[in-house]
Every structure is written in C-alpha cells, then in structure tokens.
Amino acid sequence: MHALEKILARAAGREEVITGEIVNCAVDLAGINDLYLQTLRSFAEMGGRKVHDPQKVVMFLDHFAPASTITQADNQKQFREFCWEQGIDLLMDINEGVCHQILADKRLVRPGMLVVVTDSHTTTHGAFGAFGTGVGATDLAIILITGQLWFRVPEVIRIHLEGTIGKGVFAKDIILKVIGTLGADYGVYRAVEFTGPVLDRLGVSERMTLCNMTTEMGAKTAYIQPDPVTFEFLEDKLELDSPVLTTDPGYRYAAVHTFDVTGLKPQVAAPHSVDNVSDIAEYLGRPINQAFLGTCTGGRVEDLAVAARILKGRRINPRTRFVVVPASKGVFLEAMAKGYIQTLVEAGATFVTPSCAACLGTHQGILAPGETCITASSRNFPGRMGHAEAEIFVASPASVAAAALEGKIADPVQYLV
Amino acid sequence: MNGIIKGRAFVYGANIDTDQIYPGGYLDLTDPELVARHAMERVDPDFAKEVKPGDMIVAGANFGCGSSREHAAVTLKASGIAAVLAESFARIFYRNAINLGLPLLVCPGIAKLVKRGDMLSVDLTEGKVIDQTTGASVTAQPLSAYVMAILGNGGVKPMIRKQRGLLEEE
Numbered sequence: 043m044h045a046l047e048k049i050l051a052r053a054a055g056r057e058e059v060i061t062g063e064i065v066n067c068a069v070d071l072a073g074i075n076d077l078y079l080q081t082l083r084s085f086a087e088m089g090g091r092k093v094h095d096p097q098k099v100v101m102f103l104d105h106f107a108p109a110s111t112i113t114q115a116d117n118q119k120q121f122r123e124f125c126w127e128q129g130i131d132l133l134m135d136i137n138e139g140v141c142h143q144i145l146a147d148k149r150l151v152r153p154g155m156l157v158v159v160t161d162s163h164t165t166t167h168g169a170f171g172a173f174g175t176g177v178g179a180t181d182l183a184i185i186l187i188t189g190q191l192w193f194r195v196p197e198v199i200r201i202h203l204e205g206t207i208g209k210g211v212f213a214k215d216i217i218l219k220v221i222g223t224l225g226a227d228y229g230v231y232r233a234v235e236f237t238g239p240v241l242d243r244l245g246v247s248e249r250m251t252l253c254n255m256t257t258e259m260g261a262k263t264a265y266i267q268p269d270p271v272t273f274e275f276l277e278d279k280l281e282l283d284s285p286v287l288t289t290d291p292g293y294r295y296a297a298v299h300t301f302d303v304t305g306l307k308p309q310v311a312a313p314h315s316v317d318n319v320s321d322i323a324e325y326l327g328r329p330i331n332q333a334f335l336g337t338c339t340g341g342r343v344e345d346l347a348v349a350a351r352i353l354k355g356r357r358i359n360p361r362t363r364f365v366v367v368p369a370s371k372g373v374f375l376e377a378m379a380k381g382y383i384q385t386l387v388e389a390g391a392t393f394v395t396p397s398c399a400a401c402l403g404t405h406q407g408i409l410a411p412g413e414t415c416i417t418a419s420s421r422n423f424p425g426r427m428g429h430a431e432a433e434i435f436v437a438s439p440a441s442v443a444a445a446a447l448e449g450k451i452a453d454p455v456q457y458l459v
Numbered sequence: 460m461n462g463i464i465k466g467r468a469f470v471y472g473a474n475i476d477t478d479q480i481y482p483g484g485y486l487d488l489t490d491p492e493l494v495a496r497h498a499m500e501r502v503d504p505d506f507a508k509e510v511k512p513g514d515m516i517v518a519g520a521n522f523g524c525g526s527s528r529e530h531a532a533v534t535l536k537a538s539g540i541a542a543v544l545a546e547s548f549a550r551i552f553y554r555n556a557i558n559l560g561l562p563l564l565v566c567p568g569i570a571k572l573v574k575r576g577d578m579l580s581v582d583l584t585e586g587k588v589i590d591q592t593t594g595a596s597v598t599a600q601p602l603s604a605y606v607m608a609i610l611g612n613g614g615v616k617p618m619i620r621k622q623r624g625l626l627e628e629e
C-alpha cells in the first residue's frame with residue numbers, strides 16, 4: 043500500500059484498502075471556511091443537532107476577513123454563534139489569516155492525519171505527510187454530523203524531482219512547469235506524490251507551495267514523505283504524536299514522471315488557464331497594473347522575504363499597484379520582526395490584513411476590465427480576481443516583486459544574484 | 460434516478476472552472492434562488508435568462524475545476540439543469556453535484572457531437588444519450604453503486620436523514 047492508502051485504511055478502521063474502492067473514513071480534522079454558510083444549512087437540513095466531535099472541527103473566517111458587505115458580516119455572525127453553541131473552540135476569527143497557513147503555524151496537522159476542509163487547496167497538507175483533501179459544504183456537514191465521510195481510494199502519480207535549482211527559481215516555478223507539462227486535468231481523482239533529491243533543498247514553505255498547487259492539476263491530495271525537514275518544523279512546538287506511515291516497497295504508481303530542474307527558468311502561467319505555462323522570458327515587458335503577493339500559495343514569510351530582498355531600497359513603478367497579504371498572523375508578525383513589512387511599505391506596497399483577499403475576486407484588490415495582474419496565488423481563470431476581461435499571470439513571489447518594481451513582467455533573476 | 464430526461468443542450472468547452480460557473484463575488488449568497496441568478500455568468504452571460512427546467516449542460520474535459528464552492532452545483536440545480544454531460548469532471552464539483560442529486564454523466568466525445576440548442580434525450584439508468592436533433596448517440600460511463608445510491612435517494616441529504624432514522628415528514 044501507499045502511505046496515503048495506509049492513512050485511509052487507518053481512518054476506515056481497516057487492515058488495508060484497495061485502489062479504486064470506496065471507503066468510509068473517520069476524519070481527524072475538519073475545517074469550514076466562511077464562504078460556505080451552506081455547511082450550517084446542510085447540517086440543519088440533515089437533522090444535525092450536535093456536532094459529532096467539536097474538538098476536531100476548525101472554523102476559519104478567512105475569505106471575507108474582515109467583512110465587506112452586510113451579508114458577509116451576517117454569515118460570519120452565524121458561524122461564530124454556531125461555534126459558541128457547539129463548543130467548537132478552534133474558531134479562527136478574522137484576525138488569524140488563511141486556513142491552510144493557520145493549520146501549519148499552529149502545528150494542527152501531523153503526519154498520517156486525514157484532513158478535510160471546505161477548500162480546494164487542502165492538498166497543501168501533503169507537505170506534512172497528511173492526507174488533505176477539499177470538499178463542498180454538504181460533505182463537510184456530513185462530517186459534522188457523523189465524524190465520517192466516504193472517499194474513493196485514489197491512484198497515486200509520482201513526480202520525481204531531480205537536478206539543481208537555479209538562482210531566482212522557486213517551488214512555484216517547478217510546480218508551474220509540472221502543471222504546464224501534464225495539464226490541468228492530469229491529476230483528477232488521483233493523488234500526487236513528490237519525491238527526489240530536490241526536496242532535500244526545499245523547506246516546508248516551498249513544499250507547501252508544491253502540494254498546494256497540485257489542486258490546479260485536479261489532484262485529490264498530495265504527499266511528501268515526512269523527513270528531517272518535516273520533523274524539525276513540527277517538533278518546533280509539539281511532540282510528534284503520530285506514527286509515520288511509509289509506502290511499501292513495490293507499490294505500483296499509476297504513473298511516474300521525472301523532472302530535471304537543472305536549467306529551469308522562472309515560469310509563468312498566462313491567461314486564462316494554469317496549464318498555459320511558459321518561461322517568463324516569453325512575456326517580458328508586458329505592462330502590469332497590479333502585482334499580488336499573498337494567499338495560501340504565495341504569502342509565507344519566505345515569499346515576503348524574497349520580495350523584500352528585491353525591493354530593498356527601491357520603489358515600485360508608479361503605474362503599478364503592489365498588493366501584499368501575509369498569509370497569516372504568524373507570517374505577519376515574523377515578517378514584521380524581520381523588517382520585511384517596513385521594506386515593502388517603503389517600496390510602495392499596499393498591505394491587506396492576513397486573509398484570502400483578492401485571490402478569489404471578492405474584495406481588497408479587484409481588477410478592472412482590461413487590467414493585467416501578476417499574482418503569487420494559484421489561479422488565472424477568467425474573472426477570477428475581478429472583471430472577466432482582466433488578465434492574470436500566475437508566477438513566483440520573486441517574479442511578482444520584480445514586476446511590481448519594473449511595472450512590467452520582468453525576470454527576477456537579475457535581482458537575486 | 461429512473462427514467463428518461465429530455466431537454467435542450469447548452470454546450471461549453473474544456474476546463475470550465477467554478478469561477479466561470481459561479482463567480483467568487485457572489486459567494487456570500489446562500490438562498491438557491493438568488494444563487495441561480497448568476498449561473499454560468501462568466502462563460503455565458505445569457506444562460507440564466509435562457510435556461511429552462513430540464514435543460515442540460517454539455518462540456519469538455521474537467522468541468523467544474525477550481526474552487527470547492529458548492530454554489531457551482533447549487534446554481535445549476537436551482538436553474539433547472541437536469542443533468543451535466545461532460546468528457547470528465549473535477550472531483551469536488553462531482554461530489555457536490557451528486558450530493559445535491561444532480562446527475563453527472565461522463566460521456567467520452569460528447570462535446571464535439573452536440574451543438575447548442577440540440578434536443579437531448581438521456582436514459583439515466585442505461586447511460587444512453589441521444590441527440591434527437593442530429594440522431595447521434597453516446598454511451599455514458601456507468602455510475603458507481605455508491606453514486607447510484609445517493610442519486611436514488613434524491614441526494615445525500617435525504618439519504619443521511621433516512622440512515623439516521625429521521626422521517627422526511629419531520
């Protein structure tokens with residue numbers, strides 16, 4: 043069995059599971075976000091009265107943080123009241139940040155856990171050796187009532203990363219290359235595991251970016267086998283309490299793809315799909331109205347650090363807005379202590395409170411018709427960040443900062459040598 | 460989940476994501492009637508005006524990719540869409556739609572076969588899709604027994620209520 047299958051088997055109370063079968067699993071951690079009041083509606087519609095295990099539920103008020111409309115405010119009010127009534131202590135209110143970063147910061151995800159959140163980017167937690175997967179509101183309501191949910195045991199695709207990463211090239215560039223090569227639907231219903239010597243040189247932040255973006259190839263979940271990098275991060279605050287599961291020798295992957303990152307240049311996904319990927323060199327000079335740095339994909343301390351390095355002592359182009367959103371309170375505090383916030387504000391950045399912000403086009407950095415944005419977030423679908431006639435380029439945080447500086451798409455490598 | 464449904468086809472391409480099906484700016488809405496007003500807004504601004512109960516969506520690969528928003532399934536169901544026929548579906552959208560009792564059929568090659576406005580007849584049990592306008596036909600991949608059980612119960616909510624011994628009249 044694959045380690046991911048062992049996670050499902052444990053959660054299903056079984057010795058083993060078989061690829062393709064449907065199993066009912068006890069969920070170790072269930073997260074709800076504030077976009078989905080339907081979760082509470084479905085809970086009531088299915089006759090839910092008491093949450094099965096409130097200690098295993100986390101409520102995130104992150105997508106509308108803070109509320110911009112009366113409806114958003116009322117939804118958040120209902121979520122808070124639900125948490126208070128049901129004894130859900132892990133209420134992450136509007137001052138905490140984006141769900142996936144909070145789970146990492148608070149070390150709430152451990153290797154071997156089954157983590158389900160009403161958010162597609164729950165694949166992020168593969169960075170910690172967990173089975174993280176996104177569901178909709180009604181599925182989450184079923185977990186609230188029963189503590190369980192059905193899953194189809196997925197085939198696993200292995201992405202083997204070899205070679206040496208060049209200057210100005212990051213995990214975001216690697217995963218864009220992978221998605222561009224394999225396609226936006228390559229991973230549908232399947233899991234993606236990353237292996238190979240490149241992982242030894244990627245910290246938890248970059249591993250989270252790799253796993254996070256597997257959603258953009260349709261993956262059900264992602265996985266990186268926990269190693270000393272994982273344990274160092276996790277043992278920082280808590281004793282490691284979960285047994286670490288490993289994949290059996292001889293496990294048959296559905297497919298294995300090897301990528302040699304040596305010589306890889308900064309990548310960009312051009313409008314309007316995440317698999318429309320090429321070297322950033324193809325688009326150098328394209329004028330940029332807004333550069334967006336943030337989210338569960340690209341708003342971590344390391345991301346703000348590289349932006350600060352590029353912009354230290356410089357000013358952004360006066361025709362470009364540079365919207366920066368730390369992914370969480372923890373990220374915000376650490377970036378402040380390290381001086382990155384000061385550097386970025388002095389360079390001309392517009393700061394937004396830790397949240398999902400403009401990534402999903404609800405508020406705080408919406409694009410006008412005909413505008414062009416370069417983003418460290420995950421998606422460039424038509425209308426994703428505002429008007430359907432706005433154009434979105436997805437790139438690494440370094441490429442975003444370089445574009446903010448020059449007012450046009452630029453190669454970040456020149457600022458990082 | 461029995462019988463044959465008939466309706467007009469609305470035809471779209473590949474990788475129709477949930478932001479196109481239901482834009483992020485309206486995610487604070489929950490009432491299905493309000494949610495239905497914005498159906499397919501980013502890919503087909505006329506859809507909400509033109510759709511009639513029983514109509515179907517036909518699409519290429521990876522329909523419903525992107526966000527986990529159940530709104531994407533709610534907006535189609537509340538618009539009267541009777542089924543979605545696509546080359547393939549993104550997994551969260553698939554779960555959300557089946558949970559609501561909205562049948563999704565994986566139909567290889569269908570996007571090239573059907574034109575907008577064609578009258579379709581779909582036998583949900585047999586998986587047989589006939590384009591009555593052109594006479595073309597496609598056979599859908601069979602649904603899993605678990606999915607059939609959810610659809611047979613009219614969606615996951617009635618199924619869970621039944622499993623928990625709650626009467627629908629309650």
